[in-house]
Amino acid sequence: MPSKFKGTPAQDRALSTYVKLERAASAAFAYARVGLEEHGLTLSQFAVLEALFHVGPLCLGDLARRILSSSGNLTMVISNLQKRGLVKREQQGKDKRFVLATITPAGARLMARIFPDHARRITEVMSRLETEEQEQLGALCRKLGKG
Numbered sequence: 001m002p003s004k005f006k007g008t009p010a011q012d013r014a015l016s017t018y019v020k021l022e023r024a025a026s027a028a029f030a031y032a033r034v035g036l037e038e039h040g041l042t043l044s045q046f047a048v049l050e051a052l053f054h055v056g057p058l059c060l061g062d063l064a065r066r067i068l069s070s071s072g073n074l075t076m077v078i079s080n081l082q083k084r085g086l087v088k089r090e091q092q093g094k095d096k097r098f099v100l101a102t103i104t105p106a107g108a109r110l111m112a113r114i115f116p117d118h119a120r121r122i123t124e125v126m127s128r129l130e131t132e133e134q135e136q137l138g139a140l141c142r143k144l145g146k147g
Contacts, residue, residue, distance in 0.1 A: 044074075044077045053112075059092070060089075085104055086110060
């Protein structure tokens, strides 16, 4: 598709690469979302449950950094999960700013039930790439993310 923007070759290459990255990520997220929506979960809610399920209790700041979410968005996500009885928040000590999120037994049962299918879906979508390509993509994404 022709562009009205007349950039340098480096800009054209960067913009084209960015669009491809965005489309690939959107396709992968859409594929991952299918199984989660059946259980009434958003990707953000699943990310919280997955972190708490595999890592254990986390303070909200650490959890936000781990799932790449803003603290404001995380508060809403945790509240919605708490309403469903999947996560609980606990004040730690006298510092009211330190709140620990913990997965509940109901949340752990849900994750034990749905995570294997989620892992299968992610493996399926990533299998479009050869093993070496997956490793290269992982390294490139890590490098880009550390920018």
